[in-house]
Amino acid sequence: MNSLTRTRLPRVPFYEYICSEDTGCEHCREAFTVLQRISDDPLPACPACGSAIRRVISAPNLVGSSASDLKPSKIEQAGFTQYRKIGKGVYEKSAGKGPGIISAD
Ligand SMILES: [Zn+2]
Secondary structure, three states, X not given: OOHHHHOOOOXXXXXXXXXXXXXXXXXXXXXXXXXXXXXXXXXXXXXXXXXXXXXXXXXXXXXXXXXXXXXXXXHHHOOOOEEEEEEOOEEEEEEOOOOOEEEOO
16 A cells, blocks of 8 residues: 555635624734634634634635635535625625625624
8 A cells, every 4th residue: 555645635625704893903804714624613713813703605625716606506505605795894695594794883
């Protein structure tokens, strides 16, 4: 057996988070991307300032494709929720379960 064939990295999803409070810092006021294993729990707080954050996009196995290219039906099917930015600090749900609008106000 050649162990070298097993050194490929597992598929690692990127998760996008945004601050769910208006106390966010520069890091989390705009959505930021986190690399996590699927088995990892969602981050509860911004690693930079500790404000509560929420996951806005979960896109396992989609590294390399733009989130805007994802079909909402596919996202929903996979049990994820997608939001798109419609204004400053305002996100509208485009797929999945969750509140229809996330607003920083
Ligand atoms: Zn922050």
